[in-house]
Each structure stands twice: as C-alpha cells, then as structure tokens.
Amino acid sequence: MLHSKIIALVPLLPFAVFLLTGLFGRKYLKxxxxxxxxxxxxxxxxxxxxxxxxxxxxQGRDANGIFEKIIAFKYTWLQFSPGVSIxxxxxxxxxxxxxxxxxxxxxxxxxxYSMGYMKGEERYATYYSFLSLFTFSMLxxxxxxxxxxxxxxxxxxxxxxxxxxxxxxxxxxxxxxAKKAFIVTRFADLGFLIGILxxxxxxxxxxxxxxxxxxxxxxxxxxxxxAASFMGVSALTWGLVxxxxxxxxxxxxxxxxxxxxxxxxxxxxxxALIHAATMVVAGVYLVARLFPVFSLSCPPxxxxxxxxxxxxxxxxxxxxxxxxxxxxxxAYSTMSQIGFMMFALGVSxxxxxxxxxxxxxxxxxxxxAMFKALLFLGAGAVIHFVHSNDMKDMGGLxxxxxxxxxxxxxxxxxxxxIPPFAGFFSKEEILxxxxxxxxxxxxxxxxxxxxxxxxxxxxxxxxxxNKEKIENHSHEEHSHGEGPMTMLIPxxxxxxxxxxxGFIPFGKFVSSDGKELITEFxxxxxxGPVVLAxxxxxxxxxxxxxxxxxxxxxxxxxxxxxxxxxxKFYIDEIYLFITKKVVFNLVGRPAAWIDKNIVDxxxxxxxxxxxNFSEAIRPIQSGKVQQYAxxxxxxxxxxxxLFIYFWKN
Amino acid sequence: xxxxxxxxxLVVSTALFFIGVYGFLTRRNMISMLMSIELILNSVNIxxxxxxxxxxxxxxxGLFFTVIIITIAASEAAVAIAIxxxxxxxxxxxxxEDANSMxx
Amino acid sequence: xxASIIIFYCLAAMIIGGxxxxxxxxxxxxxxxxxxxxxxxxxxxxxxxxxxxxxxVQIVVYVGGIVVLIIFSIFLTxxxxxxxxxxxxxxxIFVAIAASSGFALTMLLILQHQFFASSGNVVEPTxxxxxxxxxSTTENGYLLPFEVISILLLAAMIGAIVIAIxxxxxx
Numbered sequence: 033m034l035h036s037k038i039i040a041l042v043p044l045l046p047f048a049v050f051l052l053t054g055l056f057g058r059k060y061l062k063x064x065x066x067x068x069x070x071x072x073x074x075x076x077x078x079x080x081x082x083x084x085x086x087x088x089x090x091q092g093r094d095a096n097g098i099f100e101k102i103i104a105f106k107y108t109w110l111q112f113s114p115g116v117s118i119x120x121x122x123x124x125x126x127x128x129x130x131x132x133x134x135x136x137x138x139x140x141x142x143x144x145y146s147m148g149y150m151k152g153e154e155r156y157a158t159y160y161s162f163l164s165l166f167t168f169s170m171l172x173x174x175x176x177x178x179x180x181x182x183x184x185x186x187x188x189x190x191x192x193x194x195x196x197x198x199x200x201x202x203x204x205x206x207x208x209x210a211k212k213a214f215i216v217t218r219f220a221d222l223g224f225l226i227g228i229l230x231x232x233x234x235x236x237x238x239x240x241x242x243x244x245x246x247x248x249x250x251x252x253x254x255x256x257x258x259a260a261s262f263m264g265v266s267a268l269t270w271g272l273v274x275x276x277x278x279x280x281x282x283x284x285x286x287x288x289x290x291x292x293x294x295x296x297x298x299x300x301x302x303x304a305l306i307h308a309a310t311m312v313v314a315g316v317y318l319v320a321r322l323f324p325v326f327s328l329s330c331p332p333x334x335x336x337x338x339x340x341x342x343x344x345x346x347x348x349x350x351x352x353x354x355x356x357x358x359x360x361x362x363a364y365s366t367m368s369q370i371g372f373m374m375f376a377l378g379v380s381x382x383x384x385x386x387x388x389x390x391x392x393x394x395x396x397x398x399x400x401a402m403f404k405a406l407l408f409l410g411a412g413a414v415i416h417f418v419h420s421n422d423m424k425d426m427g428g429l430x431x432x433x434x435x436x437x438x439x440x441x442x443x444x445x446x447x448x449x450i451p452p453f454a455g456f457f458s459k460e461e462i463l464x465x466x467x468x469x470x471x472x473x474x475x476x477x478x479x480x481x482x483x484x485x486x487x488x489x490x491x492x493x494x495x496x497x498n499k500e501k502i503e504n505h506s507h508e509e510h511s512h513g514e515g516p517m518t519m520l521i522p523x524x525x526x527x528x529x530x531x532x533x534g535f536i537p538f539g540k541f542v543s544s545d546g547k548e549l550i551t552e553f554x555x556x557x558x559x560g561p562v563v564l565a566x567x568x569x570x571x572x573x574x575x576x577x578x579x580x581x582x583x584x585x586x587x588x589x590x591x592x593x594x595x596x597x598x599x600k601f602y603i604d605e606i607y608l609f610i611t612k613k614v615v616f617n618l619v620g621r622p623a624a625w626i627d628k629n630i631v632d633x634x635x636x637x638x639x640x641x642x643x644n645f646s647e648a649i650r651p652i653q654s655g656k657v658q659q660y661a662x663x664x665x666x667x668x669x670x671x672x673x674l675f676i677y678f679w680k681n
Numbered sequence: 682x683x684x685x686x687x688x689x690x691l692v693v694s695t696a697l698f699f700i701g702v703y704g705f706l707t708r709r710n711m712i713s714m715l716m717s718i719e720l721i722l723n724s725v726n727i728x729x730x731x732x733x734x735x736x737x738x739x740x741x742x743g744l745f746f747t748v749i750i751i752t753i754a755a756s757e758a759a760v761a762i763a764i765x766x767x768x769x770x771x772x773x774x775x776x777x778e779d780a781n782s783m784x785x
Numbered sequence: 786x787x788a789s790i791i792i793f794y795c796l797a798a799m800i801i802g803g804x805x806x807x808x809x810x811x812x813x814x815x816x817x818x819x820x821x822x823x824x825x826x827x828x829x830x831x832x833x834x835x836x837x838x839x840x841x842v843q844i845v846v847y848v849g850g851i852v853v854l855i856i857f858s859i860f861l862t863x864x865x866x867x868x869x870x871x872x873x874x875x876x877x878i879f880v881a882i883a884a885s886s887g888f889a890l891t892m893l894l895i896l897q898h899q900f901f902a903s904s905g906n907v908v909e910p911t912x913x914x915x916x917x918x919x920x921s922t923t924e925n926g927y928l929l930p931f932e933v934i935s936i937l938l939l940a941a942m943i944g945a946i947v948i949a950i951x952x953x954x955x956x
C-alpha cells in the first residue's frame with residue numbers, strides 16, 4: 033500500500049550498498065560490488081515503478097480530481113522552535129514519483145553499463161560505492177518533504193558528484209575539474225542557503241507544504257514577506273531568486289555553467305547519470321517544487337528563471353556547435369536542454385491551461401533523461417572503442433559499431449525533436465507554452481531548437497560518417513568489438529525508451545495544480561519547429577557527411593565569432609581574470625597580510641605567553657612524589673576550610 | 682558517667698593522623714613513608730571503633746570496617762614492601778627522590 | 786573510674802609519643818621499634834574500650850605481622866647503624882605548620898560538634914557475636930565483604946610474590 037514504509041527502501045537500499053561496498057568493497061567484494069549495486073537498484077526501481085503504479089492507477093485522483101500529496105513518513109530530526117524543524121521525510125506527489133522512477137531507471141542502466149565500461153578498473157568497488165552514494169543522495173533529494181532536507185541531500189549529491197568527477201584522481205585535469213565543480217556549485221549553494229533562511233524566517237517553517245500554503249494565500253506571513261524589502265525588491269523575491277541561484281548552480285545555468293563541461297573528466301557513465309540525466313535537473317526540480325510560490329506570489333522571480341533559462345539555452349547551443357570533444361558537446365547540449373526546462377517553467381502559469389509550461393518542463397525532464405543518458409552511454413561506447421574524446425580521431429564508425437550507431441541516431445533524432453521520437457513531444461509542448469505566453473522567448477527557443485538539431489547531427493556525422501578511411505588502419509589491429517553485452521543492453525533499452533516515452537500522456541499525471549491537463553496535438557503548430565530541425569540536420573549533413581573542408585571554410589569566414597564560440601565566449605577566462613587578478617589582489621593579498629601579521633601575530637603572542645607561563649610553572653611538576661603529596665594535602669585542607677566556613681548558603 | 686568519652690579518643694586519633702601525615706610528607710625513606718601510612722590507617726581504625734562504641738552500640742559495622750582495613754593494610758604493606766625491595770635491587774636505594782625514571 | 790582515666794592517658798601518651806618518635810627518629814630500626822610501641826598502645830586502647838577481639842587482631846596482624854615485615858625489609862635494604870638522610874628543614878617546618886593547622890581545624894570541628902549516641906539495645910562485641918554476624922547472609926551479615934577481602938588478600942599475596950620475585954636476567 034502507498035502509505036506503507038516500503039518506499040523508504042528506495043533511497044536506503046543504495047545507501048546500504050554504499051556502506052557495504054565502501055567499507056568492504058576493495059578487500060572482499062571486489063567485482064561482486066557491481067552486481068550488488070545493480071541488484072539493489074533493480075529492487076529500488078521495481079519498488080518505484082510499483083509505487084508509481086499504485087499512486088497513479090490504484091489510488092488515483094481524490095474527490096477534487098487532483099493527485100493527493102502523500103507524506104509517506106516523516107521523522108523530525110532537529111527541532112528549532114515549534115513549527116521550524118528539520119525533518120527527514122518522504123513525500124509522494126506526481127513529480128517526486130516521476131523523479132524516483134527516472135533516477136532509479138537511469139541509475140540502473142548506468143550500473144549495468146558500468147559493469148562493462150569500468151571492467152578491469154582497479155577501484156571498481158569504490159566506483160560502485162560512489163555511484164550508490166550518489167543514487168541515495170539524489171533519491172533523498174527528490175523525496176524530500178522539507179526544504180532543509182533538500183539542502184542536505186543537495187550537498188550530498190554535490191559531494192558524490194565531486195568524488196565521481198575526480199574519480200581518476202591521478203589525472204590533474206580531473207582533480208581540477210572536480211574542484212571547479214565543487215567550488216562553483218558551493219558558491220551557488222550559498223545563495224540557496226541564504227534563500228532558505230529568508231524563506232524560513234518569514235514563513236516560520238521549513239516544511240514544503242506549509243511553506244507553499246503560507247506564501248500563496250493571504251495571511252500574516254504573506255503580507256510580512258511581501259512588505260519587507262531590500263533594495264526595492266521584496267523579501268519573497270529575494271528568497272526565491274536566491275533559491276533559484278542554488279538551482280542554477282546545480283543545473284549549470286549561466287553564469288554558473290562553467291563546471292559542467294569540465295565535469296566530463298569523470299567516467300562517462302557518471303556523466304550520463306549525474307551530469308546529464310539526474311543531478312543537473314535538480315535545479316529544475318527545485319523550482320518545480322516551489323512552483324506555486326513562484327507562480328502565484330512572485331512573477332518577477334519567475335521572470336528571472338525564464339530569462340536565465342532561455343539565455344543559457346541559446347548560449348550553450350551556440351558553443352556546442354564548435355566544440356570537438358564529444359562529451360563537451362553533449363555537456364553543452366545538456367545545459368541547453370536544461371535551459372529549455374527552466375524557461376518552460378518560467379513561462380508557465382499556475383493551473384489549468386496556463387500550466388502547460390510546467391507540465392512540458394517536467395515532461396522534457398523525463399524524456400531528456402532518457403535520450404541524454406543514451407547519448408552519453410553511446411558516447412561512452414565510442415570512447416571505449418576509439419580511446420579518445422576528440423571528434424577528429426573518429427569517423428566512419430557506423431560499420432564497426434552498428435548497435436551504438438543505431439541507438440545514437442535514435443537519441444539524436446529524439447533530441448532534435450523529430451516525430452515520433454520522445455523529444456519531439458516534450459519540446460513541442462515547451463514551444464507551445466512559450467508561444468502562448470511570451471513571444472520573444474518563443475522565437476529564441478525555436479532558433480535554439482534548430483541549432484540543437486544542427487550540432488547533434490554534426491556530432492553524429494563526425495563520429496559515424498566522415499573520414500571513412502580512418503577505421504581501416506587505426507582500429508583494425510586492436511579492434512575489440514563494440515563492447516560487452518552489459519554495455520549494449522542498456523543502450524538498447526534506453527533507445528526503446530527514447531522512442532516510446534513520448535507517447536505517455538504526461539499531462540494526465542503531472543500538472544501544476546494536480547488536475548488533469550489534456551494536451552492537444554496540433555500538427556500545424558509543430559510544422560515550423562520540425563522543418564527547422566530538419567533543415568538543421570540537412571545543414572549538418574551538407575557539412576559533415578563527408579570530410580570535405582566545407583565546415584572549415586565557414587569557420588574561417590566567421591573568424592572572430594567562431595573563435596569566441598570555440599573559446600566558449602571567454603567565460604572561463606573572465607572568471608579566471610576576476611579570481612586571479614581582481615579577487616586575489618584586492619581581497620586575497622590584504623587578507624593574507626592580515627592573516628600573517630594580525631591573526632598569526634595574536635596566535636604567536638598567545639603561544640609565547642603560554643610558553644613563558646609554562647616555563648614559569650614547570651618546577652611545580654617536579655616529578656617528586658612527596659611534593660605532589662604536599663600539594664594534595666594542602667589542597668584537601670583548603671577545600672575543607674572552604675566548604676566548611678566559606679561555602680554556606 | 683565515664684569521664685573519658687568520644688572527644689578525648691578523637692583527639693588521640695586526630696593527633697595520630699596528622700603525625701602520620703607529617704611523617705609521610707617529610708620522610709624520604711620509602712619504608713618510613715610506609716610506616717607513616719600505617720599510622721594514618723590506625724588512626725582511622727581508632728575512629729571506627731570509637732564511633733562504634735560510643736555512637737552506635739547496637740551495631741558492629743565499625744568493627745567490621747576495622748577488620749577490613751586491617752586486612753587491606755596488611756595487603757598494602759606486603760605489596761609495597763615487594764615494590765620497595767624491587768626498587769632497591771634496581772637502584773640500590775630506597776629514597777623516593779631517586780626513583781624518578783618515570784618522571785617525564 | 787579514676788584508674789581507667791589514668792590508664793587512658795597512659796595509653797594516649799604511649800600512642801602519640803611512639804608515633805612522634807617513629808616519624809622523627811633518624812635511625813630507621815629505632816623508628817620501627819617506636820612504631821611497634823605505638824601500635825601496641827593502640828591495641829591497649831582497644832582493650833580499654835572492651836573490644837578484645839579487635840585488640841587481638843591488632844596485635845596479631847600489626848605487631849606480629851606488619852612490623853615484622855617492615856623490620857625484615859629494613860634488614861634487606863639497610864646497613865645497620867646507618868642514619869637516614871634528615872629531611873630538609875624548610876620542608877619539615879612547612880609540613881609541620883600545615884599538619885598543625887589541619888589538626889587545629891579538625892579539633893575545632895570535633896569540639897564544636899555535639900555527638901548523639903543512637904539508642905537501642907547494645908550488642909556486645911563478643912567473639913560469638915562477631916563471628917555470627919560476619920559469616921551470616923542476613924540483613925547485617927558481612928559474608929560478601931568477607932569473601933571479597935579474602936580474595937583481595939590472596940591477590941595481594943600473589944602480587945607481592947610476582948613483584949618481588951627475582952627475574953632471571955638475560956644472559
């Protein structure tokens with residue numbers, strides 16, 4: 033039954049596996065850890081599916097026609113004051129159930145895939161324990177009933193992401209990337225924390241349900257939070273924008289996106305799991321969780337979400353066109369797609385027809401998880417085969433890797449939004465929502481969609497077509513086939529999902545107000561985007577089908593624009609300039625001076641004082657027993673006098 | 682009425698106690714220190730017996746405590762003398778100030 | 786009555802005098818002998834209080850056991866006739882003052898305090914009573930402490946032997 037505690041197993045199983053493989057993995061479990069992790073996730077996945085089935089079909093809608101929000105259980109962990117407490121709970125509502133299904137499913141696929149991909153790796157068990165830790169944290173995050181619980185798991189996914197990016201810790205670039213990811217997201221998380229504190233201060237609660245209720249109906253909390261203002265902006269807006277900054281950090285939205293491409297230093301299955309399908313959508317999920325507050329009480333904050341989303345989306349799509357590292361292309365494409373989800377939330381209204389954006393965003397999150405995981409796993413298979421990340425080393429692989437080729441093509445078609453693949457449906461709804469609410473955003477979005485098709489097929493043609501000859505002399509001698517079955521099966525399953533999940537009538541399950549949202553398929557509206565996507569594909573076909581140098585000419589013609597894009601618009605350089613030149617000189621050096629002379633000075637002074645004092649009292653510790661006995665005797669006598677004569681109440 | 686009562690006996694035992702303390706703190710010979718400890722224990726024994734006799738004549742608890750203390754004193758003397766003899770073998774001296782190798 | 790008072794003061798003088806000489810004498814053997822007198826005085830005090838059993842135990846254990854043990858150890862560790870190092874004068878004075886002030890404080894408390902005897906029937910400290918109660922398990926029985934103290938004594942004995950035993954030095 034839904035109210036049973038079995039749902040707790042979903043996050044706890046990976047946690048148990050994390051402890052087991054983390055503690056005993058390297059010595060005792062070794063290769064068994066992979067099987068253990070996979071089995072535990074299989075169980076978790078089955079439970080999730082079963083829960084979803086019960087929730088949507090057995091329990092169904094309540095009398096008002098909405099899916100009820102169920103607190104499966106709740107345990108108060110830290111009580112600050114009546115009402116304000118940090119709880120550890122499990123909340124079941126359409127989006128959290130959708131998320132646990134996605135997370136357990138993708139994680140399961142990645143676990144299976146990794147058994148082949150990471151085979152022979154020395155720290156195999158450690159890898160699986162990190163994966164389990166991540167899965168546990170992510171599930172804890174999506175099931176959180178309390179905003180602080182989300183924050184805790186939010187940091188935990190950050191840590192596990194850090195561990196996994198830096199998994200190859202003997203590679204300096206991986207270490208740097210792990211640090212970068214951690215620092216950038218930490219920086220954004222600071223905003224999140226302040227946002228939480230602002231919201232909690234004004235609402236007097238940390239519980240999601242209560243918080244949303246207090247901020248969306250007219251009551252004393254609502255008037256307090258809107259009345260208080262800082263720099264002309266109400267406290268509510270500040271709180272929500274700061275929370276969104278946290279989300280933007282995790283979701284790699286501009287300007288916090290710099291960590292995501294570098295995070296590709298981690299093992300590819302990890303990129304598929306964390307940096308494509310699950311963790312990076314945490315920001316979207318967070319906004320969706322607080323969506324009623326954003327939408328009903330604070331349209332300005334929602335506008336911030338919209339513009340950050342659409343800008344990141346276009347920005348990342350442009351960069352993706354020029355990158356040559358296939359994982360980086362995918363990383364920017366992820367960023368672009370998450371931008372889609374963000375602005376879809378931004379243009380959405382609350383309830384009924386206006387809630388289309390919300391539903392489309394969640395739908396896109398769902399379909400994107402499938403095809404982006406597929407893309408990454410496919411890219412992983414290619415990298416496994418070619419032993420390189422760079423497009424220049426690839427080409428003409430379609431014959432040597434037929435299954436990877438087909439599945440990759442499916443995923444590319446899905447992300448490009450070609451019917452009837454999954455991405456088409458969700459993207460159409462996002463575009464429809466944008467069209468209905470915000471025309472400029474719609475225009476940018478549709479252009480971005482076209483660019484998406486272009487760069488995805490650029491990637492596709494570069495890997496599987498182009499330079500046919502290369503395969504003849506470079507891969508024949510050490511050809512080890514396409515990869516083991518453990519890698520091909522997840523690819524196939526995900527490919528089926530990438531085709532099929534678009535047909536799920538998502539509006540029936542997930543909508544902003546919980547009511548059923550019927551979406552109509554409008555062929556006339558879809559025509560434009562599909563034509564645009566097709567032309568993007570044709571453009572890629574024209575440039576990259578064969579090695580013909582056409583693309584280089586265009587790149588030369590574009591000159592500076594091309595270089596700027598290739599250098600990712602110099603954002604990294606700007607950050608480096610700010611941190612190295614500005615922050616180090618203006619803040620770092622004075623701080624270092626203060627640290628050396630004042631802080632250390634105080635410490636040294638106290639050390640000197642303590643040293644001299646101890647030198648002075650050292651003779652007391654003479655090591656002579658009788659002297660000690662005298663001290664003892666005098667002390668006892670003094671205490672006797674003190675307590676008898678001077679300590680009278 | 683008996684002219685000698687509890688206070689007089691307590692005076693004797695207290696004096697004995699502080700004489701023992703004095704000896705313990707001034708003597709440098711370990712055997713003399715042990716003797717001082719015996720004096721202190723004996724002063725306590727006198728107290729127990731005196732309290733038993735004058736304050737709680739209906740019980741024998743003080744007496745039993747005395748018996749127990751005498752036993753403990755005997756054990757303690759035996760162990761202490763064993764230690765002292767061992768120290769003497771090692772340092773050829775039983776001055777407390779010479780036994781300082783565990784000082785720091 | 787009068788005789789009893791005289792006897793008490795004689796015993797007190799013997800106890801205190803013996804103790805003072807025991808802690809001040811520079812010849813350790815003499816100190817042990819003065820300690821012996823002091824302990825005999827204490828045994829006499831127990832007799833005076835009609836606690837014959839304890840007095841007997843005192844003589845048997847202290848006089849017959851511990852003092853003999855001490856004298857043996859003196860023989861083992863000292864050359865006869867040698868004076869001990871005299872204590873440092875400063876320390877002696879300091880400790881004497883501290884001990885006297887402690888004594889004064891305690892005396893003050895004892896003399897200010899009113900002692901009240903508990904009423905009720907008197908249990909004579911006869912050997913029969915002592916034996917019965919010590920080995921009984923009833924309310925006021927002391928069987929368990931008796932056993933515990935026996936084990937302690939045994940442990941101390943073994944411990945003393947283990948500590949003092951001459952270890953074979955490595956060749």
